[in-house]
Amino acid sequence: MGEAARKRQRQAQAAKSVAQARGASSERNKIIAIVVAVVVVAAVVIGGVVWINSSKNSTEGTAIAPTTSTTLGPGVVEKLDGVVVSVGKPGAPKTIDLYADFLCPYCKQLQDSYGPKMEQAVNSGQLTVKYHMVTLLNENSDPPGYSLDSANAALAAVSSQKFTAFHDALFKSQPEEGGRGYDKAQLIKLGHDLGITDPKFDQTVNAGTYDKQIQAAFQQTENDPNLAQDFPNGAHGFGTPTVAVNGKAISTQGDWLTGVLNGTGS
Template identity: 55%
Template sequence: MGGAERTARKQRQQKAARRAVAQARGGDANKKMIVAVIGIVVLAAVVIGGVLWTNSSKNTTAGQDVTPQTDRVVGGQVVEKRDGAVVLVGKPGVKQVVDVYADFLCPACGQFQELYGKKIEDKVNNGELGVRYHMVPFLNKNSDPPGYSLESANAALVAADFGKFTPFHDSLFKDQPEEGKRGYDKAQLIKLGQGLGITDPKFAEGVNGGSYEKQLIDDFSKTVNDPNFKGTPTVVYNGARVEYGDPGWLDKMLGAGKG
């Protein structure tokens, strides 16, 4: 084989080697591109799935009825009287009266109601205790959309005008929405009232029209300046804040009041 042939053969081999390297590199690039595309698709699926799950979780109260707590009623001779933005529940002439400040969206208020709600109501029904309920829009911006704290408080005041504050109050805490998510809309609040036996169309008018919302806002602006108010729930008795961490606080409070 002559020198020219050897040179030509060598050149062909070098070209073939370069083509092989180029093809290998191209294959690697294609593989990398495929992996990248798959990664993007998987990420998109995760993001979309997360958004769908978040929206579903946020809207768990949509289309859901609040279960009417029809067994939670005031006893004989117990009166529910709305005074502005406050509802007094108790027998006429009751001597020991406690103020309870709560928000229907507040998780701690829900826990307070679960722990002490029935105990308080039993003492109201037997004449030992009266309660001034202050349903405050403390977390009004913390629902999605905002406004549930105010709308639910207003609906509870309207329910009080029809003697249904206690079961309405207890029903909203029993099926309490999660803070940061959707509350119940006005139609759902109206349906709850109807489920508790309120048939007068003025109830729906009061809920839809926000009859007491201005009073609630004005009253709350005073409440936040009260040194006893430390957020929700707050319990005040004889002008002093009550520490309710002790499970026996209610009996101790009433016992001290009798002394």
């Protein structure tokens, strides 16, 4: 073999070695990239799980803030009739029935928008509000049962004339649907922070005294055709919130409360 041929052979071998080295390096880079991608995905998943769990359990160990804006005027009475709470002055010319679930975000929207206006009408003697606490979303807390526990606790506050303040505080600090609600100890503490000193309040909350009555009333409410409504998705039936006048559901679109007070929304 001539010198030129040997030179070409050495060059070919060198080029092959370089190619092999480059190939190995490329494979190493691919492996590193895959490992990095897996680590990143794992970090994102773990971070997401931690964030979801943190969000879901955001009520744990917290106190429900008592409201400072709720003030019932002189002569306003909170009265319990079965599991319906009437709030108003005797002889008020207008009455509405309000059906709501303490876990329902749309109920919170209604309370945020119209709660102060309703309470102003109550204080002025124009309106009586009959509150019906329903348990439509009772299975939608984790653990289930917050809708029922909160409804029972709100009823327990009536005898101390603290229902409205308790009701408003629960909507103000509403838990996230699908997450942890407030437990009985937290509900009791809210009552104490609002000034309830009667030991029967604690006993009623812990025992779930009104639970069976609340559930029976909800079954009747859910099956009442006068309370059924049409929804944007085409469904028809009972939903929350529902406002009723003379036993029949009315639309809560627009300034429905002014219509009720003026006699045009009945």
